[in-house]
Amino acid sequence: MKNDMDLKEELLINKTIECSAGNNLLESLIREQNRWYSETKTDLDSSQHTGRGVERHWFCFGIKCYSFIMDRQTWSGCKQKCMNYRLSLLKIDDEDELKFLQLQVFRNSYWIGLSYDNKRKVWEWIDNVPSKL
Template structure:
């Protein structure tokens, strides 16, 4: 916005410069006319007076024209200086804007690097006792580890799919939702050779597979082999993600986002 205003001012100054030059040219032409007229007047007057009076008249006219030209040149010089100053200010402002953008970009880059480091930071697996609400004070044994913005808890007890969902909720956790294929591959490298319930199930009313938070399945999976007629819950193992009857007893994976 400031640069646009400066450009407007430049345009006005340029117009004034052009107008000033035109005025000088006009004054020069006027001076010639005045000189001719004054010479004629003084010539006529000279017939009555003397040649000295004619010389004085001519010198006076020339002096007057020179004074006007001097003032116009002085005005033009001032306008040139103002134009140069404003141009320098504009260049300085543009340079400052570039520098500010560079500083903002560098700050964003550092913030992104910090976020990526946090995303890639993992902690080793440890045994934990989860304190849950139901029954009050009950402890649930699990193996826990954290990586990036998530902590994962592999429950040692086996339950049905609904049993896992409610146990995770009672422990202030959520049954696992896998965000992308990278997370899927990572988890398959971490878990034991067992089957674990995850938060993926088939919604019969919507006729589609979705996660526990109602978000759609976006993993690169071939679900054409899934049979939602009687297998409506999904489990995860080291080698596959597949569907099965929801009343089967498997281990659970709960998660907590940091």
């Protein structure tokens, strides 16, 4: 019985070490991600559109890059501002991207390219594709 307890204790120690290594890697990735985010803050010269500079943040995830423009506008105003910069409002393709973005932004702080079509009674993205999220 003592031998069985020693074996279980050794397995528990090994699992703790494995989790600790995974947590260290996760913390390292979060620190690196935060560093990238802080380094990508830029100012746009939008004087041709608004008469003043606008704060913008951008970062990449996978093959996509995101730009967050900090300016109080209506949804339509934001859509137009994006078009002025040859950008579009955000379209989220899958659950992984949604989870990633939820870690990046403050709730209720940004407009995205999702709207409700009253005629069809569906939520759809900026490109008129119904949302599956």
